[in-house]
Amino acid sequence: MTTLTWSDQLALHQPQMDATHEEFVALLAQAEAALGSDEAELLAHFDALLAHTTLHFSQEDRWMAATGFAPENCHTQQHQAVLAVVSECAKRARQDHDFEPLRIAVEELATWFPQHALSMDAGLAQHLAEIGFDPLTGKAEIVIADAAPLSGCGPSARAA
Ligand SMILES: [Fe+2]
Numbered sequence: 001m002t003t004l005t006w007s008d009q010l011a012l013h014q015p016q017m018d019a020t021h022e023e024f025v026a027l028l029a030q031a032e033a034a035l036g037s038d039e040a041e042l043l044a045h046f047d048a049l050l051a052h053t054t055l056h057f058s059q060e061d062r063w064m065a066a067t068g069f070a071p072e073n074c075h076t077q078q079h080q081a082v083l084a085v086v087s088e089c090a091k092r093a094r095q096d097h098d099f100e101p102l103r104i105a106v107e108e109l110a111t112w113f114p115q116h117a118l119s120m121d122a123g124l125a126q127h128l129a130e131i132g133f134d135p136l137t138g139k140a141e142i143v144i145a146d147a148a149p150l151s152g153c154g155p156s157a158r159a160a
């Protein structure tokens with residue numbers, strides 16, 4: 001298994017997003033380290049990762065909703081799909097004491113995250129920079145009037 005570690009290669013130069021992503025990588029590493037621990041400890045780490053990921057995705061979804069993305073854009077849809085799988089893994093572990101899906105999810109998230117960050121999140125970070133969006137105020141310097149809603153797919157926010 002390859003441990004995902006934070007590096008400049010993952011940085012998107014959007015401070016709030018990078019801070020959240022660095023936290024995600026750290027929580028994922030803790031969950032991965034707990035794969036050899038008892039099930040209660042592993043589940044606690046996975047729950048912490050799930051709680052953080054819920055906030056992580058909702059933060060990005062909020063920024064997209066505030067800056068012209070269509071509600072059903074594919075970046076948000078991918079967040080929903082990943083969150084549904086991760087939530088189901090936690091539920092299976094908690095209710096059925098079946099930890100196999102959770103163990104697989106920890107490994108898969110380490111593969112999925114760099115791909116997501118360097119495509120969809122990178123596109124969002126670029127879009128936010130281009131319009132001068134301030135996550136603290138939720139306001140942009142540039143408002144694009146009459147533009148088609150953004151799809152959120154691919155490295156460019158405007159890619160189909
Ligand atoms: Fe992200």
Ligand SMILES: [Fe+2]
Pocket residue numbers: 057060075079116120121
């Ligand atoms: Fe994202």
